[in-house]
Amino acid sequence: MFKKVLVGLDGSELAYSALEKACELCKNFDSELNIVSVFRHHSFIEGSLSMVRGATEYENMDDVLGQYAKEVVEDGKKIAYNLGLNKEKVKGFIRSGQVAKQILHFAKTNNIDLIVVGKQGQGDLTGYLLGGTSHKISGLAKCPVLVI
Structure with a gap:
């Protein structure tokens, strides 16, 4: 039924719950899992800087946020493997x-x-699912959307 599944991952608890559900579906349908993390350039609030490891200057925030997104994706892949998904999928x-x-x-x-x-999601730190983003995705997507 679902050959390709996309899960948006930003490091938040609800995003990891979405990942677990996506893994379950992929296992049931032998689907490919695409883990996508999106960050916004220079999108942060000062109170969130402590959440980003190594954030010291505004100029390197894109690098720091990009590294954070990379870590989130790698963590997501490890979780998917631990939940029984094949690495090729x-x-x-x-x-x-x-x-x-x-x-x-x-x-x-x-x-x-x-x-x-x-x-x-996380909010301004990575800009993922802030406000009505999940609502926007579900309203504009050309395929089914499962919101966890």
């Missing part, structure tokens, strides 16, 4: 920009059959 991607737009573009250009997202 798990792919990780990092994108930068407006979150809903990037998720929707990835889904369209990669023929995704199902998008799985958390209903709320």
Whole structure:
């Protein structure tokens, strides 16, 4: 039924719950899992800087946020493997920009059959699922969306 599943991952608890559900579905349907983490350039609030390891200067925030997104994707892949998914069926991607737009573009250009997202994410730290992003994704996607 679902050949390709996309899960948006930002490191939040709900995003990891979405990942677990996506893994369950991929296992049941022998689907490919695409883990996508999106960060926004220079998108942070000062109170969140302590959450980003190594953030010392505004100029390197893109690098720090990009590294954080990479770590989130790698953690997601490890979780997927631990939940029994075959390594050949798990792919990780990092994108930068407006979150809903990037998720929707990835889904369209990669023929995704199902998008799985958390209903709320990290907030301004990575810009993932802030405010109505999950609502925007579910309203504009050309494939089914499962919001956890």
